[in-house]
Each structure stands twice: as C-alpha cells, then as structure tokens.
Amino acid sequence: MDFDKLSILERKIIVGIDFGTTYSGVAWAETQRPDRRVAITSWPISKTIREGESSDKVPSKLRYSGKDVEWGFSIPVTAPTEEVIEWFKLGLDGCLDSIGGELGKKASANIGDVDKVITDYISALGDHLMYTLREKLGEGVVKNTPLELVVTVPAIWSEQAKERTKQACQRARGLSLTKSTIHLVSEPEAAAMYALQGLDPHNLLIGDSFVICDAGGGTVDLITYTIVNLKPALEVRETAPGTGALCGSTYINMRFRNFLKRKLGGEEGFDDEVLAEAMEKFEKTIKRQYTLGASPDDTFPIPVGGMANNSELGINRGRFALRGRDIREIFEPVIREVIQLVMDQIRTSKVPIRAVLLVGGFGSSNYLKERLRNAIGNNIHIMQPPNAWLAVVHGAVMKGLALSMPENNKLVRVGKRKGRKHYGTEWRTQYDPLLHGNIKKHWCGLDGCYKVYTMEWFIKRGDDISENEPFFTSFVWTGSVSQGKIRKIKMDIYTDRTARDAPIARDGDVSLLCHVEADISHIPESQFARRKGVDGQLYYELSCKIEAVYLSASTQYTLLFNGQRYNSVTTEYV
Template identity: 50%
Template sequence: MDEALDLATLSLTGQQRKLIVGIDFGSKLGIKSSERSANFRLGTTYSGIAWSETRRPDQQTIANMWPSNLETFEGKTMDKVPTELRYTPEGMEWGFQIPAIVERHKWFKLGLAGGRPISPGQQNSPQSLTTDYLSALHDHLMYTLEQKLGASILRTIPIEYCLTVPAIWSEVAKEKTLETASRAGLNGVGNMLLVSEPEAAATYALHGLDPHGLQIGDSFVLCDAGGGTVDLISYTITQLQPKLEIVEASPGAGGLCGSTFLNRRFAEFLTTKIGQEEGWDAELLAEAMERFDLVIKKQYSPSTSNRDGYTVLVPGLANNERLGIRRGRLLITPAEMRGIFEPVVSEVITLVQGQIDTSDREIRAVLLVGGFGENSYLKERLRAALDRSVEVMQPPNAWTAVVRGAVMMGLGRAQAELAAVGVMSRSARKHYGIELHPEFDPEKHEEIKKYWWAKYRQFHVPTVSWFIKRGEPVQEGNPKKIDFIQDFPVSEGRPATCNMDVFCDEVSPTAPIHPNNNVRVLVTLEANLQSMSNEDLAHTKGTRADGLEYYCMAGYVEATYRSASTQYVLCLLDKRYDTVAAEYV
C-alpha cells in the first residue's frame, strides 16, 4: 500500500516538474582531405550531455557509462564522447566504441553548415550521419536517465531539450540541425531551444564567479577556446540581485586556432622526428595522439610541468639516444613542446587582445572556457601578455561550460525564477528589414531611385525599413513590427497567397536607405489566404488613383530575437499567418 501511494505521489509530482536536457553536439572544424594522415583520431571533437530537474536545478553531466571499446579505452570515463561514427556489417559504432586506427565518419556537422564532411566515402549525407549520431546519443541519454531516476519516474516527467549551435551559423544550418534532431527523437514537450554556444558558456561562467568580486558596470571577455575555433564575446554586468543580468558589450569575434591545431602540430612533429624509424606505424601514432589529446594538452605548463620533458609510449622502436627513444618511450624536450604550443597560443592571445582593444568599455577580466580553455599554459601566457589590470580566470568545468550553460538557459525558459543569468540584450550582427515603396521624398531619398507608379499617379521609391541595425542592442522577447499595405487587383480574382521577403545586410557599415548589392533576401514569409472569408475580403476593397479596384490588405511583419534564432511572423488583417526561424542576429 505504501509503495503504491509513493508511486502515485511521484507520478503526480512528475507532472509538475520537467527535465531539462542540454546537448553540445560538437564538431566545429575538419581537416582537408589532402592533410589527412594515417592517424584517424587527429582533430577529434566531442559531444556532451547535461541535464537537470526544475525541482533540483543543478546540472549533471553524463561522464561515465559511455558505450566503449574496452580493448581501446579500458572503461575510461569522460565528460564528453567523440563525435564519430563507423558502420560495420554488424551495425553502427559510435564514440568510444570505434577502435583507434580504423576509418570513421567525423566532422559531419560541417555538412549541415554547407561545408564538406571529411569522411571515408561519400555515400552518407551529413543529415543522415547527424541523425544516426544524435539517435545514439539520445538512446544513451534515456538509458542513463532511467538508471538515475527509474523507468516509472522517467515516464511521468516531460523533457525539454536545449541544443547548442555556433553563433555564426546560418538559418539553413540551424533548420537542418532542428530537422535531424527531431528525427533522432529529440522532440520533447515543446519547441527545442537553440542556444548560441558562446552565450551558453557565458551564462555558466559568469554564474560561477565569486559574487563578492562583481560590480555593476564590470565588463568581461568570454573566450570559448574549443577544438577547432576560438570564439570571443564581451558582456557588461547591469544587475547583481535578485539575479545576475548582463548585456552584450560588443559584437563577438573568432578564429581558427583551437586545440585541433595543437593535435595537428603534434602529429606533424612526431611524423617528422621518428616517422622514418623502423616499427613506426599508424597504431603508435594513434596511441601517442591519445596521450597528447587527453593528458599532455590539458596539463602542459612550463612553469609547473616536468622540466625534464614529456614522454609518450613508442613500444617496439629501437633505442636511439639522439632522438630521445629509450625503453619504448620517446622523450620530448620542453623546448620542443613549447614549439608545438606557442604558435597556436599566440594566435589566441592576438584574438583576445583585439577583442579588448575594439571594446569601448574597460575590460576587467577574461574568462577562459572550452577544452582548450582549461590549458594552464594558455592562461599563463594570457596573464603575461595582457595588461595587469585584466584578470584571467578559468571557471570550473570549463570543458563542459557550454552544455551546462545550455541547461541553465533551458531552466530559465521553463521557469522564470530559475534563470540564474539573464542576457538582457545582444548586439545585432547585421541589418535586418523589409522592402517598402513609399512616396518619393527629395529630402530623404535619392533622386535616381524614384520611379513613376501609375497605380498612385505619383513618384515612389524602393527603400528598406529596418527592424534592427548592425551594432544596435537587441532585447530578447521584445518584438519589433513594421507595417505594410499590399494590394491585389480585384480583376485578377481572389488572392491565394501573400508573400513578404525579409532582407539582411552584413556588409554595409551604415544601414542603407535603398536596396543595394549588399542587401539580400534572408527568408520569405508566406500567408495562405484561402481561409479568409468572403466577407472579410470584401471589406478590403478600395479604389486607387488609377481608377481600378484592389483588395487593399494592411499587415505587418513582427520580429522576435532569441539567443540563436530569430522568429518572424507575418500578420495580415490582424491574423498571424506564418512563423519562420531565421538567421542568428
């Protein structure tokens, strides 16, 4: 009786709470086919999962129980799993299940953004590969949650998913991501929340700072140093209580200088130094790369590490004092290791310094997150290179900051009181607007642009009315509207659809008044007018200056900006017709 009562109570409670799941689907950069070596783990990127309950809003990451190839990984646990797939006659292998030196599909996320995936063979599309990988990730998530919560409880709790995407991704790439995630089973109870990767990282990192050291008006640079890219963005604190609120201080920047390039340099170093030695093969390279990727790269710091050098296993190679090979180990000198790290670290420093220099606010600190952001040497070099007034911090759990931040943002969407950090405004990356044709005004418009419009028997001119201009603050949840009137000749019969193009311009420093070569169509909104009643349609009839009768329909386009997407809604005669998730602002 007590057990039945307990289950009933849990079931009731389950209906009142939610599970928030964050997924950091990793793979930002590939390596050109011509640059591939025999090592198939070079440049591996990883995916992570975190989750939380609205009743217990602390993030938990899946850091163990990943399906693995025990011969290769010996049951190791990690916060993330390799973003890799392999198809065999027996089925599909993914992540840690794939043996070290066999070919595999990797970097297929690039294909969603229009890039070409670097994979063995081209028979699998980026969408199908992503769907298969996310399906495996989702199956493992559900298995883990069932182990943690129990099958009966899991069935009663609705799940909402938050998926991270690069801030620079296009609308097409994001739509493909949503489609593949849906096919993989990540549907949940509501619309999936797309989250900007650097914004998610900032949410987690800023929340973890010592609240006693924060002041309203302080500005920070968030440096998300990942596998392929380093993304930077600046924020300013505007409120400390009851929750931390920030605004984007300046548009972000980034570069291709992530830790994948360290892997590449290390592989090139080994191949050049001992690649001609008898017994050297792809398997030895893969083992050496694994130690570099999982141990040396994270721990390397000249001031604290082994001053005698670093060793990697090279079993089977003959002793060679000149090369530093002794008893199956290769000694890499501190100078050699510095030569591997320094060019990549120098590029990161240049990016960070550039972000600080272009900011119109005084930068108090740099927050390092991401896998490469955990590196001690990067932190030391930044501290030495930057002004002493700029503090360099490494928040805890830097490698999982993005996925943890995604969960925090999802909790805030599910219940406003759970929002730990509020991003109150962002800086628009582009100009966004719609084209209108107002009456020509010589004080506002260029003479050469005007044309005679017989319908109105006066001069009109094509212009762009902008929702938001590049660099302006964008507030989430604050819709912007632009009104328009669209005419349909009554002589042509009942109108079937109403179309409206949304334009953007990422090139022009100042938003142009008239369309030019920099202004391009971003997305087309379409309203199906078949459901409009004859009575409503009749009320729109009117006669223009040309003496002809038109259906004159008043409407507006509404734009709402979010972390990693923009929602456009076309409204006509006070009826909302179409919603499109468009390109990141």
Template identity: 60%
Template sequence: MDIEFEDLTIHDRKIIVGIDFGTTFSGVAWAETQRADRRSAITSWPVSKTILAGETSEKVPTRLWYNGKKAEWGFTIPPSAPAEEIIEWFKLELDDSLGSMQSQIRSVGARGGRKVETLVTDYISALGEHLMYTLKQKLGEPVVKSVDIEFVVTVPAIWSDLAKERTRLACRVAKSLPKSNAPIHMISEPEAAAIYALHGLDPHGLKVNDCFLVCDAGGGTVDLIAYTITKLKPVLEVEEATAGTGGLCGSSFLNRRFVSFLKNRIGHLDGFDDELLAEAVDKFEKTVKRQFTANARPNDSFAIPVGGLQDKPELGIRRGRFALKASDLHAIFEPVVQEVIQLVKQQISDCKIPIRGVLMVGGFGASNYLKERLRNAIDKKIIVLQPPNAWLAVVHGAVMKGLALSAPAQLTTVRVQNRKARKHYGMQWDTTYSDDIHRPYSASAYYCKMDGCRKISVMNWFIKRGDDVSENKPYLTSFVWHIPASQGRFGKMSLNIYADNNNRQAVVKRDERVATLCRLEADLSHIPESELIHHQGADGLMYLKVRCEIESVYMSAYTQYTLIHKNQRYNTVTAEYV
C-alpha cells in the first residue's frame, strides 16, 4: 500500500508506541505517523540503573525484584538477587476469572504486600522510562517534547473486561509515561498479531473468502481467532469468521515443567541450588526451547549448565553439564503442546468456512516443535506458517493499529471490519407483563403504581453471542429514567451492563449465570429542566421523566460509552467493571 505522507500535516505528526506487556517477556515498538513504514522495536535494554542500554534482545523479561523500595526490572535484576525474591508471571493475576488456575499462576517472589496493580504499574513505569530514553536518543529531546505520543497496549483476547480495564488503569498511572492525558488504546493480542501477519502475506496469493486462523501463542496465554478476507484493495479487509477461543497453555508452562523435571532428576544432589536452577532455566529458555524439533532422535541431547555438581554419568552429568535428552524434552513439551493442538482443532471445527492456513505468532508460536506437531495433527491441506519476526508480531501489529487510528485514510494497512461477540451483552429493564411471554416468571411480576399495570424485569440483549460486532457500528439502547417530581432534579443515574458467557441461547429472565459486566453511571444534572417530561402517574402523583440513549462502541479490547439526549452527546458516562 502506498502511503500519502504529504497528506499528513505537521499538526498530525504523532509518535505511536505499541506495548506488548507479556507474561514472561514484554516488547515495545514505535513509529512516527510521517514515517509510518519505519517501525522500530526496542532491542537494547538496560542492565543497571547506570548502564541504560546493555543487553541486546527483541524483548525484555517481565519480572521485578524489590531491592528495598527500589524496583529492579528485566535485565537490571542482578544475578545475585535471590531467586525466591524475583516476582514473575504477575500479569496473569490481573484476571480473577481464571478461577482455579490462579493457584497455578500466582506470582512468586517477595512482593511486600504489593497488589498486582502496583506490580504492573511499577513494571510499566520502568518500561516507559527506557522507552523515553530510547526515543530521545533516536529522535532528539526537542521532538519527543513537542510531538504528541499515543499508546496502544495489547491484552489477551480471553481476558475478562475487568482484567483489560485493570491493565489500562495501571498504564494510565505509570509515572514515566508522558502527558497523563495521552490516549491509551487497547487491542487484543491476536488481532494485533493478525494485522501484522496478514499484511505480510503474499498479496498475489490471497483471494476474497480465504480464511486464516491466527494462533497467538505467548508465554502465558494462547489466543486463536479465524479471519476471512472480504476485500483485497485498496486496503486488505477481514472479519472474524467465528468467536475466538484460547487458554492458559503458553510457553511459561514449559518452563515450569522443566523446573519440575530438573528438581526430580537431580535436585537431591549436593550443590543444586537456586542459582544453578536459574542458569539452567535461562539456557532452556533462550536455546533449548527454541532449537528443539519433533524430528530429534530420542537419544539426542542438549547441554544444560549445572556448574558445581560432581560428575554423575548415570544421571547424565559430566564436566558441569547435564545432558537433557530429546525423549525427556518430548515428555516436557507434549502435554502443553497437546492443549494448543486441541484449541486449534476446535477452532477449525467451529469455523463454517474451510481454513486455508494457520499463522503461528508469538514467542511460543515460533517454536519449531509446536509447528511440526500441529502440522502433523491437522488436515494436510491446511498450511502452517510462521511469519518473520513472529515473536514481535503482536507489538508491531499494535503500532500498525495505532497508526490506523491516528490517520485512518492514509495509514490503515489491514482493517478488521467485524468481530464475533464472545458473549451475550444486555441490560435489565422493566416491561409490561404479558402472560403469553412471561408466564414462567410470573412469580416475579409486580404492580407499578405509576403506570397502573403489572410489570416484570427482563433482559434486553442488544448483542448476542456470535453476532457481528463492528467498531464502526455503535449500539444504541433507549431507556427512560423517572423520579417523583417532589425529589427535584435528576442527578447521577446508574444501570448495569450484563454478560452471559455460557454457550446457550439468550435467556429472558436474568439468572445466576448472567454476570454483571460493569456499572454505568451517567450524570443527568446538565439536562435543562425545560427538557424534562412532566408526567402524572396512575397514582395521581407527578413524576419527572427523561428519555435517553446509551451508545456503546465495542472496540478490539475495550468499550466506549456515551450518553445521548435529544441528539446531544454527553461524555458524562463512567464505567466501573466488576
């Protein structure tokens, strides 16, 4: 796609920053709107507070260590830091809906009573500080100070809305991110990966109605969404083919299985300690996990450093190296890989359109072993692809989405036209009781003195599971608020948004399986009294009524709510997720 840079004035110039806050590793990339085709990922990371750039890596470890009150992060954590004090995997604690999985993912380390929101804010603050240092080095401090910066933060698609909101708020209060009012957009990780991966496909080999499954396999979560190509030119347009799925079966679970294996095999030997284990895990993470393939012979081995242990040939230990056999690696990998394969198979089965290919992205998605096992497990007609820079697909896609939001006409490369709703979304309202419709729920009907009739509270579902949802198509929900005239003017009114994540038809009456998604509060005090409806009820009392609409715009990973009264828009709606 040819980008008309001259159409962007100096007033439109922005720096778009993508932040891929991951379970085990995090990445940052950026681009300027006037040079949108030059995306840059940060690959040089600080190793100490005095050496701002030292370690070269496409991503930085998502871990913290509190040295007193000072938070060390990523590569700045010294090797001498006690392993039991290093905090890892804390990202997953943001989502309480993981339920029983919480006991498996509870972050380890000495956290000093700090809540997960504090951990996330401290980490994002450190990440942002290095981002600002890098931008000043690359662009110059005057440019960074004068040009607006917008952020696009990625979140797992399988997360609850509360977890996504927690992430946004933690980024909002991060100390190092400039201009506290700078926009922070949210995008789901698989959608960001899809924008990057689909843009990189051979345009000559694509056809309208081709369907691709994006498997974003990261450190903690695996997200899957199928996309159908609906238009090729001038912009590649796609829509979700079916509601996405996912699970907790990322590569961090391989690390945990490796740790358990190593402790069981040689953990009883003299000299086996946290420092040795940390070095072994580092070798497993950076080398072994990435080199292991399904074609390895059972007796092939990988050398794991175990300095300080005496030679034990019967255990595979010689000269400070432990020979990790391919057969052992197969046992470590297979349970986690099987979970991913089952998710892929289920998504292919759910999709009504034949899948042409599976795009593997994310750190775990770059695994040769996973790719080969998946290729052997699904229909041979379906190609399995690993796009270049698969580990950075999410963060690059985030930048591309931010550029598109900044200048849609000039900088959109891949447009997601429709998404599939993963839940039923609705509100609860009171309506006139009908014996034909509401008889099974007649016990909950009541007599309304104001309207002089029987009423019942039922669900008004404005989105149903599997519906097409587009950020270009707002949902308008009309309602009437009323208060006795004796109470005076309207103030703040509240209502709940409900969601049903169960695989069933939308219910008429709310039950225990319909959960509160968020509480909306709208300030009506600004509406002139002359625009209020004065109404005498059936009980003879006077009431004030106001007819309004709540506009809901469902984006990739967040929702915007706006109050509308007599075609006037009011940004007075706040949402509290629960």
C-alpha cells in the first residue's frame, strides 16, 4: 500500500501517551508515514513554552503556584518539597498506601483530589503535545487531521483505575477539544510491540517464546509471548496470564530517601533543598550507573551543599560519600521481588523461554540485568532493547497504527491474549440439589419452580481471548407487566482474581466489577414478548445477548435484542 497516497479523509495522527509514576513520555506518527515515529524530547522549563529542556521524558510532577500550574521541568528546583506533588499515578489504583510511613502520608496529603491532579497534569501534557504538533506539521494539518490517542496503563491495574485514566484524558484541556478517539493499551503489550519488532527477523523461529518484563517507576508487569507467524507480519500470542506487582524503581528512590533521612536527618544544614538535590543525583546518575561489579567499599558522591564536614558520616566539601554496600542494601528488596516475578512467570508459562526482554526505565538498569542473569542462568538470554525507556510510548504509537492500518504488515500483531481472571455475571437458574447443594433458593412465580443465583462466566482465567472474537452471554430478562414497561436492562459484572477454578456461585472472593446498563425505553412495547406465569400473572420475557469484547486494557459491551445491536450500553465501574 502506498501510504503517501492516502486520501485526506484516511489520514490520522496517532499519539501515544505513556503516563508514568515518575516520568511520562509522548510520541506520535502520521498514518501516511507509519515508519516515522517521533518522540517529544523538548519540554517547557518556564511559563514561555518555547524555552525547553531536552529529555526523552518529562517528570510526572505538579505544583500549584497561585493560579498557575507548574509541571515537569517547569517546577523550579528551589520549590519547597511540600508543594511538589508526585507519585500521583499510584493514587488511581489506591496504591499510595504501598509507599508506607511518613512519606506515604505526605504523598496522600499533597495529592488530595487524585482525579483533578491527574487531569491537570495530562492537560499540561496535551497542551504541549498540541503546541509541538502545530510547530512540526503546521496549524492547518493539525486542525484538519483527526487525532487518535493510545494511552498506556499497567496491566495489573484494576478496571476502575484504567477507566479513571481514560476519563482524565477525556477531561484534559487540549485533548478534549480535539474530540480524539482514546484507546487504552496495557504497558507490557505496548512494550512488547516495540521490543519484538526490534529483534533480528532472521534469527526468529515460530514457537520461540519471550518474557517481556516492563519495569517502570511504579509497577513491574510481565507477559510471555510466543511467535505464531513470521509472515506477512510478526504475530504473537500470550502464553500465560500476565503477572506483576508494585516494585518499580520509585520504591528504590523511597528507600534511598529514607536511608538519607536516617543517616543525615539530625545533622545541621540538612533540609528539604539538600534532600531534593541528593534525590536528583541518585535518580539521574547513581541509580542508573550502579552495577554488580561495584565494590562494597566504592563511594559515590552525593551533593549535600551547606552541611559541615564530618568524616565519621562521610561528608567532605559538600559531598556525602554513599558506599556501594549501602546502595546494594537500598536496591536488594526491590530487586529480589522483580527476580521472583520473572522466575514465577517463566514457570507459569510452561514453555521453553528463549529470552527475557527488559524494558522500561527500571528495565534499563545494568544492576537489574546482571542480577537477573545470575538468577536465571545462561540458558535464557537477558536482553535490553535500545531505547528501553521509550519502549512503552513507541509501542503505544505502533498499537494505534495497527488499529488504524490493519493492512500494514510491518507491525507486530498480538493475536491471542490470556484471561488474567474470571469475568462473568449472575443469573437465575432452576435449582438442582445435586449441583447447587446449600445455595440459597427462592420460588419463581413465572416458571413455578425453585431457582438459585449462579455465576455465568464470560471468560475464565487462562482462556484465549481475541479482540476479533467477542464473547456472548444469552439470557432472558423478565418483568411483571403489571409493574409497567421495561425501560432498562441492567447487569452486574463480577470478577474473581484468585487462581482457583471458576466457582459455581458467587462468594466472598467474587467481587463486583461494574454495573452495565442498556436503555431500551425507545423500543416499542409491541416488540416485547409476553408469557403467562404459573402464578397466573403476565410477564414480559425478553430474549437478549450481551456481547463482550476484551481489548488490551478495556472492555466493550453491546446489547443484542431482536436482531438489533444497541451500542448505547453504559458501564459504571465500582
């Protein structure tokens, strides 16, 4: 296909947004030039957006200064730390408690209204995105070309947290004005699309399996993919349900912060400004350069300007000598958790693993790579793709291009995914003492028999899932005619996150996921079938289907009734 000859109506600008715990990235591409992905690397450092700092990503930080909202690099280094809001992404899934202690309380207090803070931050990202696009492509092109946004979210997040992310993007200034279509994609899937495309195509075989370990600031997500086709496009399927945990590099930063406060917090001259400068040095230099080969007695200088010399503490001329053994102690609990996740993923996959691909900011760590290599052995390669820090945002753009241009055979395709948990709803069925035992039963006047509520599972943990193959659940919605015309069909969707087999009936481990509601008030009552019940009453009896399409990081529900599709199904996550 000649992409340069796409009609104006077919052209789109695909934008990937990697909203991270510590840093965020934005990249874009035009559908007529899908091989040219552009990451934004210039970020505002003052109120005048034209001045900027060069960096592959921008800090996920916010500060309210009067009526102004400062963000990323535009927050002055001298700003009081209590005014700088960070780690707010963790608040979307109720993860701020994982920070723990005084730091966790401070983060929660600073953030306040999580949804507002995230909307304000993504608004700033969106404003800078639109400014950059106008500078690069011209006002006319941007104004007349539809935008499609692909926003990445951790795969281990709850559906509610993913939905809150999407809603923040819909509210965000600049992005909301474009009326853009917004897709959600899981971070490890986006990373996989980038990392797998970068592998040597001549060295790949059908059946090769790879673990993708997307280690970011807040979360570490893992998925195993197996190659099922090499031509016309590289196609992979998930081999096992993905796993993950809150053990990203943010937790190493927190441990360093706590270490420094314990070590120097009681000394004269130690204040928030000293701590902020030390944290920046650790984040940007020491944490990234530390390797397994470092000696326990090696020292790494940390700036502590204004503090008096103290040989016992290791302070000399405004520098604190951080020892290799201290860094190792700071790293170890987090590193061990990541290694355990990778080992568990390899075991769960139950197939020979060719390589582990480390992506994400934390995935760029040499120390993590070396520790993993020692733990796993030489039979499995540990690989860090180039630009691993940008793997997720570039993969997001590739996912958007794949959705918009399914005919492009240069893009990696994910054919099948594995269900991470059981999804289903609860329906009434005729009571069977052999099947239902002590499940509470009730009398049904319509059918004149005892019935029980049991689970009807759309998908079960480990099931193969394809975006092109929806799941259907047939059901009969009834209502007494004497109570008036049925105006809405409602359904509660439940999930069971445990590793057990899907239970017959709902219990304490099956939790409510969302309410799904379809408005059928516009359907003429003449289309409603009626039946006289055993109790002599007249009942509506509507034969329906719910179609569920499970995407990378979201679900779409559609009601089918009388051969018609009703896409006006609303989903409220709880």
